[in-house]
Amino acid sequence: MIIMxxxxxxxxxxxxxxxxxxxxxxxxxxxxxxxxxxxxVVLVLLTIFVVLGVFLFMLDKRIKKLxx
Amino acid sequence: MRxxxxxxxxxxxxxxxxxxxFLGPVxxxxxxxxxxxxxxxxxxxxxAMFALYLISxxxxxxxxxxxxxxxDLMAVxxxxxxxVFCIIGLLTGMQxxxxxxxxxxxxxxxxxGSAIATLMYLAYxxxxxxxxxxxxxxxxxxxxxxxxFPIMIVLMYIMPKMTDSLHPxxxxxxxxxxxxxxxxxxxxxxxxxxxxILIGVWICTLRYxxxxxxxxxxxxx
Numbered sequence: 001m002i003i004m005x006x007x008x009x010x011x012x013x014x015x016x017x018x019x020x021x022x023x024x025x026x027x028x029x030x031x032x033x034x035x036x037x038x039x040x041v042v043l044v045l046l047t048i049f050v051v052l053g054v055f056l057f058m059l060d061k062r063i064k065k066l067x068x
Numbered sequence: 069m070r071x072x073x074x075x076x077x078x079x080x081x082x083x084x085x086x087x088x089x090f091l092g093p094v095x096x097x098x099x100x101x102x103x104x105x106x107x108x109x110x111x112x113x114x115x116a117m118f119a120l121y122l123i124s125x126x127x128x129x130x131x132x133x134x135x136x137x138x139x140d141l142m143a144v145x146x147x148x149x150x151x152v153f154c155i156i157g158l159l160t161g162m163q164x165x166x167x168x169x170x171x172x173x174x175x176x177x178x179x180x181g182s183a184i185a186t187l188m189y190l191a192y193x194x195x196x197x198x199x200x201x202x203x204x205x206x207x208x209x210x211x212x213x214x215x216x217f218p219i220m221i222v223l224m225y226i227m228p229k230m231t232d233s234l235h236p237x238x239x240x241x242x243x244x245x246x247x248x249x250x251x252x253x254x255x256x257x258x259x260x261x262x263x264x265i266l267i268g269v270w271i272c273t274l275r276y277x278x279x280x281x282x283x284x285x286x287x288x289x
Binding site: 026027028029038039041042045046049050053056057059060063066067 | 072075079082083086087090091096097098101102267270271274277278281
């Protein structure tokens, strides 16, 4: 019985450890996130996007002027 | 449509999707890793394209029923803007495919279908340029556009679903709704989609207004 229990626990350990291993294998950019440098990327993209938005608004205004 | 609230809304929605799209939680999935965030940026391009082609076909039908030149001009400009979004969608899709599927152009039914659909809409623009007479051009291209739209839907949305495709939601492949079990991504994705559609429509109306001015000047000359 004791041997059986041991085998079962070893098997269970194998299965669960394999499972956690598989989970850890999926690499996410946690390092970039924890160092806070991802905020720089977000800021850069936001800047590009906001400037493009303002540019579109200026274009809109120019066309409005032409229409009058 | 000349008010600006919906334009600001579109900008704010996309800006929000950029911030939450990079900082928000996403499920850790095999192969995809962080590239799953592309769902917020690559897929809305296709939604914007679809919305613009839909606008185009509506205006084509309106042209055939009322035969006003302005409806025809709106139909062209919607296709012109839609093709830009389509090209961005193809390019971003190629970049994403290269890193996850191992090839810039894996012969995927959805990828091939969208390429054919793009060619079909390019043919629409070529057809327009080939016809000299204004009314004839408007009528023929409107009819072509009405035929092109359902074929585009079949090529891009129905055929890939019927066969095996690398894209989610086809063959043995689950949809993103299945992969993203706790639906963390859904609100961000919808915000990005609506935002990009609004921006696409905005650019389309700008082009349409320029086209109207050109048309007016040509009539005076």
